[in-house]
Amino acid sequence: MLLIHCPHCGTRPELEFSYGGEAHIARPADPSLVSDEDWASYLYLRSNTKGVHAERWRHVRGCGRFFNALRDTTNDRILVTYKAGEKPPGEFR
Amino acid sequence: MSESMSGLSVASPTERFVLQADAMTLAAAAQALGFDSDVVTSEARDNGAFALLWLGPDERLILAWQDQTPQIAPRVASALADQPHSLVEVTHRQVSRRLQGQSISELLNCGCPLDLEPTQFPVGRCSRTLFNKAEIVLWRRGSNDFHVEIWRSYADYFERWLIEAAQDLPVSTL
Amino acid sequence: MSNSRLPAGGRIDRSRPLRFSFDGKVYSGFAGDTLASALLANGVHLLGRSFKYHRPRGIMTAGPEEPCALVTVRRDEARCTPNLRATQVELYDGLCAFSQNRWPSLAFDIGQIAEWFSALLPAGFYYKTFMWPRSAWHKLYEPLIRRTAGLGKAPRLADPDRYAQQYAHCDVLVIGAGAAGLAAAQAAAASGARVIICDERPQMGGTLLLDDAARIDGRTTAEWVDATLGQLRANPRVRVLPRTTAFGYFPHNLIGLSERLTDHLATPPPGLARERLWQVRAREVVLATGAIEQPLVFPGNDRPGIMLCSAALHYLKHHAVLPGHRIVVASACDSAYRVARSLQAAGAKIVQFIDLRSQADRPALLALRESGVSCDSGLRIVATRGGNRVTGVDIARIDSSGALSERRSIDCDLVLMAGGYVPSVHLFSQSRGRLRYDETLQVFVPGESAEQERSAGACRGIAALAEALLDGARAGVAAAAAALGAGDSAIAVPNFTVERSANAAPPLDVPRAELATHGPKAFVDFQHDVTLRDLDLAVREGFRSIEHIKRYTTTGMATDQGKTSNLNALHHAARELGQAVPAVGLTTFRMPYTPVTFASFAGQARGELFDPVRRTPMHAWAVQQGAVFEDVSLWKRARYFPRGREDMHAAVARECRAVREHCGIFDASTLGKIAVVGPDAVEFMNRMYVNEWSKLAVGRSKYGVLLRDDGFVYDDGVVARVAEDRFHVTTTTGGAARVLAMMEDYRQTEWSDLKVWLTSTTEEWAVIALQGPRARELLAPLVDGLDISAAALPHMGVVEGTLQGVPMLLFRVSFTGELGFEVNVPASEGAKVIAALHAAGERFGLTPYGTETMHVLRAEKGFIIIGQDTDGTLTPDDVGLSWAIGKSKRDFVGKRALARPSMQRSDRKQLVGLLTRDPQVVLEEGAQIVDTPNQRAPMTLIGHVTSSYASATLGRSIAMAVVAGGRSRMGQTLYIPMPDGEIPVEVCNPVFYDPKGARLNV
């Protein structure tokens, strides 16, 4: 069970969180302008990173907020967490 | 119930509301309820008439203690007027439990994964969290005194578990 | 009474003699004994049969590393625990233990026939032999192997004991309470840290207690241990956990501890949990897990009566037991000399001492020889003798060509092996720390840490008492400083004055690669019966990595996780491969360190506490009405209400008729409810649901359909607009949580600019459905003057009011096709209100109905159930709901996906009705559909039955199904192939009853 730092509440046990898939995949503002192919990749294609992976978590049994985390998929370390809508901190970009 | 867990009692507010809005609006609501200011992250306050519990950055739980006539909605709704917000009654959605006694943190730790050491979870701290498979709102009112809010259909599970676990408390260090 | 028990000494309580039995024979021991020590005291060495060859096995160790002495301890039929290490089982009065893996008796075991054919059972035997034919595996090979091989049997009854679980947090967790661990805990506690110290043994102190000549700060080791533990226990910030095994090291310093609370008690107090599983989150961990002595590999090294040197010392010092009187010691390190002297002093005769290491005699050997012991350097054990206990050994010198010289036979009753100590790095390895191969010690020691953790003492190769104490204290100080955010120098490291310790010399200088002595039955892994020859075979067959050798031979894969075999196997494989040990690799250690009971992992989560059981506010009412309940997600829902001797079929038929002819009452409280509130509520609803919400007036409701962005139906429910900025959304019972989570996701992450908020109100409201032609006349008198006429409250109308003074939100909705209402009242009032409605309805023939009737009634109307008629691959059009879509909306969740070509193909599976040719035949839900039975298997499947019932209203069976291109197949005959023949069905419209909806609009 990991410890995850919620940007709102602080460090809490993984039990309180739910995983939300890859981060920074914005829903197109006007989907009708998006090609079938692009829509399919928006729906289904993910980077499956080996290494530092930007992903969404939700502190569902806590403050309820979605936020983002950079996690190294090779060792399960979470390098940093930051609020939804924000970019990763400078040193991780 | 064993002596180490000296009490599991009902602590019923007369009303409960969930208020969601931005920070300015939440502050205005706090004042309308008689608080100097809004609560900060993971804080709960009680002014005798109302309790204000931080649930999330834009979410508060408001409890009313005293009258049977509606107290929360009239005050908050009039104070917030046209400011965008959501005020939803949850009086009957959940029930309250008061847990008091010497080993009460240890008892809660039979199902709650948070560190309840007084320096880590001080008096006045509140948080939504888990008790085994049930979601609870946990509010520390005193060093050995917790207030728990739990959805009504989970209350039986919560209480049974506490009674079961009270038999097993690791009270002494042998 | 055997003379193995010495008249004095040991840490046993001679005033408390205990009786116990092993394989039905009664023996006696003392409080403070383990089962192993008590059996040895009684001269019992044969404890079990080995896994593969059924060879007799005895007690090899005195601790958790024991590979051989596995027993079943039985309190009663249900309390019967197999595979316990006799070396860890604490004796209590009346203890009843059995050997395992033998038939018909331990001393005469028929399975030993396996050994006579052991040439047939080399490494990889199972893989090679039983690969083919496949069909023989299940019928023949597996049952045969399971009967003859394997460990103890699990009891068949449910476990009657209770098991506890506990979360705990600390600054410093110290694992192991030997010299280093106690010093670490003491130092950390002195600095004010919250400390937990655990040790798997009942008595803390580890090998300190064996070193009885030593003095720490002027005190004996036992006195020092007692004083230190006294201090720790007196400190309220310290928790001391004996009998507690740290079995797993999980990410971010979460450690699993298994505490055994009652297994050592003759009569456990009723109600007391048997074990407690701790999940400890530690800021810092100090691993002080010690070192494990290794056996030597030589032919016949597995006979009962052959044990580790350290084990003999343990039995002597702890239990005052001499495991043998005529002892051969085979040693590869200095520690054996001290053990030999102790045993000698206790009255045993060392008949032969051999030091395997070199040809040259060491000073310690010369000294031992001077005391009259026959001592030799450079000799090996080349054979052992004996049946159920060793009776002698052959020793010889082996030259480089393998030729034997100086061979001689020696009679003995005990052989001791000292293969050097190996640091116990299991937990460090579990933490993903990187092990480092220490060339001098020729063992793996902790290298780079992955967690906030440090090792101290023998588990990192520091074994001498003074050094281990200091190392522990330093680790404790450093851990406390790190946990408390203080500088290292802020806390002083205590000093220890150590005198006369026998542990002075570093005992870890063992020439491991040279130690193995070839010959038949030279065992490396004693629990899985892996020999040197098996390892040789693996290398000959081309395996190069220890990970592969391990899997091929199964060495190190038994329940002891190779605590006494991994390093010997690795050194031997490396030597055979001509490679350095680190190049061959070390396998990763997995949790658990020693086996943990399943019940311990379950903890209190059994029976009623396995999952929350959610009951509605009207549950007691339903019980009174005789309801039969079913589980729907976590809820208990009334399924039907049988009267007299009715079965479900009869009850449902009666309930259905009552609703269609009079009126039914139904508890719909479990439906999910979400308050969507804020100035942008309507915009949010427009974006989430397929429907158009802008024109929905306050006081009106609509059937809403929710898709995922892939275009597939996700949920549905009636949505009411209760104010301009407020929607009351209902969801399916099972979908309540996931729908709210999905909405919250879009709200927070995609449309965070919208001023709208979501609140679950599922449990705020009790919901009572009144359905049937007489519903209005029944309800009207109760609603305190509210006008609920068809004109004032038309179908899909919503109104606030009161019901006998109770606040109410009243929906006019129908999931049955009849005139219907859903009364929403505060949950606390639900029981009262349903009783009032039920009483008032009696003269209208009001009948309680359950979910089963609800399902039939809605199926007669062709209404779908999400998750039953849909499966996450159906679009609104597939299930006939395209009418719900707001066509003019630019976007909603799922809209773009519906425009993809594959979503519009005419051969998609579509919802249809099915009528069986024989009206009495009720199809099986889930049954597959084909368009002609005249085809070969595998047939082309074109769909499946999703819902199927006997309809009392229609006097025949009905079914719903999804069928490829179903809507263009109206009137066609399709077939349902079943084991006893095909069932012909006709495709029809899924609305079976009142297709015009005349009964609704009254």
Ligand SMILES: [Zn+2]
């Ligand atoms: Zn949070």
